[in-house]
Amino acid sequence: MAERSFSDEVKKLRAGAGDIFEGEGILAITKALLQSGVSYVGGYQGSPISHLMDVLNDAQEILSELGVHFEANGSEATAAAMLSASINYPLRGAVTWKSTVGTNVASDALSNLASAGVTGGALVIVGEDYGEGSSIMQERSYAFAMKAQMWLMDPRPNLTSITDMVERGFELSEASNTPVFYMMRIRGCHVTGEFIAKDNVAPVFNNKAPVTPQREPEKIILPPYVYEQEREKIAQRLPAAIKFIREQGLNEHFPGRYESLGIITCGGSYNTVIRALQRQGLADVYGKAEVPIYCMNVAYPLVPDELVEFCIGKEQVLVLEEGQPEYIEQGIQTILRRRDIQTRVYGKDIMPMAGEYTGQVMLEGVTRFLLAAKDTQIPLELDMASVLALQTPVSDDDIAALMENLPPRPAGLCTGCPERPLFSAIKQLQEEIGPFHISSDIGCHSFATAAPFNLGNTIMGYGLSLASSSGMRHALPHKAISIMGDGGFWHNGLTSGVTSAVFNGHDGLLIIIDNGYSAATGGQDIPSLVEPNLIASTIDAQRPQREQWQNIEDACRGAGVEWLQTVSTYNIEAMKHTLHDALTTDAPGLKVVIAEGECMLNRQRRIKPLLKKAIDTGQRVDRARFYIDAETCTGDHGCIRLSGCPSLTIKDNPDPLRVDPVSYVDNSCVGCGVCGTNAHSAVLCPSFSQIDLVYNPTRFERLRHGLRLRVRNWWRDRDLRRGERARL
Numbered sequence: 266m267a268e269r270s271f272s273d274e275v276k277k278l279r280a281g282a283g284d285i286f287e288g289e290g291i292l293a294i295t296k297a298l299l300q301s302g303v304s305y306v307g308g309y310q311g312s313p314i315s316h317l318m319d320v321l322n323d324a325q326e327i328l329s330e331l332g333v334h335f336e337a338n339g340s341e342a343t344a345a346a347m348l349s350a351s352i353n354y355p356l357r358g359a360v361t362w363k364s365t366v367g368t369n370v371a372s373d374a375l376s377n378l379a380s381a382g383v384t385g386g387a388l389v390i391v392g393e394d395y396g397e398g399s400s401i402m403q404e405r406s407y408a409f410a411m412k413a414q415m416w417l418m419d420p421r422p423n424l425t426s427i428t429d430m431v432e433r434g435f436e437l438s439e440a441s442n443t444p445v446f447y448m449m450r451i452r453g454c455h456v457t458g459e460f461i462a463k464d465n466v467a468p469v470f471n472n473k474a475p476v477t478p479q480r481e482p483e484k485i486i487l488p489p490y491v492y493e494q495e496r497e498k499i500a501q502r503l504p505a506a507i508k509f510i511r512e513q514g515l516n517e518h519f520p521g522r523y524e525s526l527g528i529i530t531c532g533g534s535y536n537t538v539i540r541a542l543q544r545q546g547l548a549d550v551y552g553k554a555e556v557p558i559y560c561m562n563v564a565y566p567l568v569p570d571e572l573v574e575f576c577i578g579k580e581q582v583l584v585l586e587e588g589q590p591e592y593i594e595q596g597i598q599t600i601l602r603r604r605d606i607q608t609r610v611y612g613k614d615i616m617p618m619a620g621e622y623t624g625q626v627m628l629e630g631v632t633r634f635l636l637a638a639k640d641t642q643i644p645l646e647l648d649m650a651s652v653l654a655l656q657t658p659v660s661d662d663d664i665a666a667l668m669e670n671l672p673p674r675p676a677g678l679c680t681g682c683p684e685r686p687l688f689s690a691i692k693q694l695q696e697e698i699g700p701f702h703i704s705s706d707i708g709c710h711s712f713a714t715a716a717p718f719n720l721g722n723t724i725m726g727y728g729l730s731l732a733s734s735s736g737m738r739h740a741l742p743h744k745a746i747s748i749m750g751d752g753g754f755w756h757n758g759l760t761s762g763v764t765s766a767v768f769n770g771h772d773g774l775l776i777i778i779d780n781g782y783s784a785a786t787g788g789q790d791i792p793s794l795v796e797p798n799l800i801a802s803t804i805d806a807q808r809p810q811r812e813q814w815q816n817i818e819d820a821c822r823g824a825g826v827e828w829l830q831t832v833s834t835y836n837i838e839a840m841k842h843t844l845h846d847a848l849t850t851d852a853p854g855l856k857v858v859i860a861e862g863e864c865m866l867n868r869q870r871r872i873k874p875l876l877k878k879a880i881d882t883g884q885r886v887d888r889a890r891f892y893i894d895a896e897t898c899t900g901d902h903g904c905i906r907l908s909g910c911p912s913l914t915i916k917d918n919p920d921p922l923r924v925d926p927v928s929y930v931d932n933s934c935v936g937c938g939v940c941g942t943n944a945h946s947a948v949l950c951p952s953f954s955q956i957d958l959v960y961n962p963t964r965f966e967r968l969r970h971g972l973r974l975r976v977r978n979w980w981r982d983r984d985l986r987r988g989e990r991a992r993l
Contacts, residue, residue: 683862
């Protein structure tokens with residue numbers, strides 16, 4: 266399953282030569298892969314390219330018609346290893362994942378791939394999650410490209426450039442026998458537009474026309490071949506790549522009126538540069554600029570001759586490179602000085618050393634550069650003071666008013682999330698036993714490190730929480746606690762966590778949250794999914810159907826775990842007792858608690874269509890809802906601090922003699938019951954009640970409801986009459 270289906274959009278992938286293809290960047294990349302004769306595709310989901318995996322999955326019918334093999338890989342390393350098919354055979358392959366964390370996971374396979382070199386074109390489509398919209402530590406793919414000698418493409422974010430560069434990327438890979446990174450930034454993944462399509466191309470080799478197995482020992486990653494491979498990277502592959510980039514014009518030179526100046530930028534930043542120049546009156550909405558621009562759609566390697574030709578005759582150039590270190594700026598400086606080109610190079614001296622070059626940052630930097638230009642009078646629509654004034658579009662008073670009237674909404678767990686009651690149980694248990702050291706992991710559960718739970722000390726990597734607690738377990742007052750999700754367990758946690766812990770006699774507690782999906786990346790299927798989803802399953806229709814594909818409990822027992830319990834996350838009392846037993850038992854070895862509860866978002870996507878169909882066809886359906894009795898609520902709000910559910914909020918107290926606002930359950934409630942269970946488990950005020958909403962009630966239920974209504978109305982009218990008599 267995925268958070269949305271692309272079943273309608275993928276029909277556009279059948280477009281032929283001359284058709285106008287409209288859509289967003291992710292869909293355009295898929296079309297470009299099919300136009301390039303790709304033989305196999307795979308990857309691992311992650312922002313901002315999760316939807317690329319979803320599109321590929323929904324397009325399996327078209328892929329199979331062409332003879333293209335598709336896999337949803339178990340990890341980024343698995344995906345990278347797929348590309349070994351292109352080492353010996355002329356098979357074009359593409360894989361995708363989130364960078365830089367995905368590239369880190371895949372680094373071993375990528376380094377070996379880059380060392381051996383490829384025969385067929387090999388493309389790694391990385392979702393560059395860098396900048397203010399990022400969800401990870403701030404690093405770039407550029408360093409890995411330089412280290413491994415893989416070329417890095419960074420196309421201009423319009424659909425024509427995006428699709429053209431996919432096809433040229435395969436050609437560049439084959440011309441230089443080198444795998445290529447194809448970098449897609451967050452905005453580029455979702456940019457919309459159109460381009461002129463080409464016919465899809467079936468791969469030359471597939472299951473009907475197989476390749477002939479062949480062995481090339483010189484491509485094996487062992488001495489003495491590795492020494493020749495290293496020499497070949499620099500002596501042959503690099504010059505071949507530079508020659509191809511230059512001859513095919515992959516980088517673009519846009520001339521301008523002010524020829525003594527120039528701007529050098531990567532393709533991904535091109536639109537932001539044009540917008541900055543436009544705001545200064547130096548470019549139009551179509552991208553025609555009055556300052557010359559050298560746009561590097563291939564960010565690595567640099568092409569010395571092109572850079573020299575661009576800079577000759579220019580007094581100053583501005584190098585725009587997001588992040589640090591300034592690899593590109595240093596490379597350009599070296600190229601120019603070796604050729605004795607004395608053009609002044611501006612870069613990180615006037616641009617921020619770190620961080621994304623947003624519209625405001627770019628406008629400030631470009632303005633500083635234009636003002637610093639010697640002997641050049643360039644009319645600017647905004648002076649520096651006006652540009653700086655745009656930094657804060659609202660005043661401090663406006664911000665204070667917003668903070669006073671709008672509650673902060675940090676990222677957190679969804680309404681009804683099965684992980685919330687687990688952390689409520691841990692928080693209650695911590696009050697009894699004392700503080701815990703908790704090694705957290707990548708996934709939805711990492712939000713528990715924030716308010717209101719504030720649980721978790723470290724996050725080291727996907728599936729690495731158990732491994733990260735191993736070095737401190739001997740120095741803690743209680744057993745070390747590690748938490749990972751089912752996605753992290755299958756990605757890396759079983760081998761580097763559970764198996765290693767059993768082998769080393771780790772006596773800590775591992776909590777595996779089994780919500781049935783890779784929920785944090787969009788709800789994709791995982792090996793331990795309970796049932797294929799009816800909306801958009803990633804299960805191959807040809808595979809045999811089972812109630813459960815692979816079992817986490819069986820995997821743990823197979824790895825040697827002896828103390829293991831599976832508990833429903835919504836049963837807070839049972840969870841507290843189980844965790845208490847795991848932390849206090851004298852039983853040796855690793856303790857594993859599987860906290861089981863289906864991801865509520867996916868559950869709602871699964872059951873809502875079924876409920877609607879049942880209601881529309883007249884079937885009886887009941888749905889639980891919860892409410893808080895305002896007269897009973899103490900206004901302590903301990904329920905909110907213990908749960909943090911988005912549907913649990915506050916409202917004005919209806920009692921005029923009480924000033925504290927009362928808790929309130931809004932209409933986003935999904936009826937999971939955690940708030941009431943918390944109130945009971947933590948002995949809070951008894952203000953929670955459950956209401957069962959009944960659709961299409963039976964005749965008996967209608968009669969019973971009518972009788973109850975008449976009785977309630979009779980008692981109400983009697984009380985009103987008594988009140989009237991008392992006032993008289």
